[in-house]
Amino acid sequence: MLSCDFRLPAGRPGQIRPSVVRCSVAGTKFRKSFAYRPQAKGSAQALGALQARIMEHLWLNGPASLAAIQRDLNERIPIAYTTISTELARLLNKGLVKKAGVHRETRYAATLTREQFVDRVVGDVVSGLLDAHGQAAIHGFVDAIADDDEALETTLRLLRKRRRDG
Numbered sequence: 001m002l003s004c005d006f007r008l009p010a011g012r013p014g015q016i017r018p019s020v021v022r023c024s025v026a027g028t029k030f031r032k033s034f035a036y037r038p039q040a041k042g043s044a045q046a047l048g049a050l051q052a053r054i055m056e057h058l059w060l061n062g063p064a065s066l067a068a069i070q071r072d073l074n075e076r077i078p079i080a081y082t083t084i085s086t087e088l089a090r091l092l093n094k095g096l097v098k099k100a101g102v103h104r105e106t107r108y109a110a111t112l113t114r115e116q117f118v119d120r121v122v123g124d125v126v127s128g129l130l131d132a133h134g135q136a137a138i139h140g141f142v143d144a145i146a147d148d149d150e151a152l153e154t155t156l157r158l159l160r161k162r163r164r165d166g
Helices: 049-061 066-073 081-093 114-133 135-145 149-165
Strands: 002-007 020-025 033-036 097-100 107-110
Touching: 049 066, 049 081, 049 097, 049 107, 049 114, 066 081, 081 097, 081 107, 114 135, 135 149
Parallel strands: none
Antiparallel strands: 002 020, 020 033, 097 107
């Protein structure tokens, strides 16, 4: 069961885009909850900035130790070992990483590919919007792609395929 809470930015009357969409998914191993941030980029839209950087590292490099992740991430800005450890524990709790080995031999690996992760987040957000707002969500989607001929063609092709394949 998916539930979402949409929060509009404070002090911006008439704005209809949520700044944060908090969703929780009951009965799934994928994750317990996430926040969708439309203004962020990439995987940071569904994860915090540091969790997104950790996942990007794992997607690019494969399984890695906490120390290796820290070395890579520290090239941009210093991040404490314990901070990365905490974020890995949160990603583990969400079901996005798995852990193998003990002590210094411990390796963390992504449980989903980047594409699988994006598919699940998009599916969860769209389902949450449809559950909460029904026809308004459909109209919003159509309005968002109305001026994009390629997106309209893709949508129509996918709808025909879905209807044909059941």
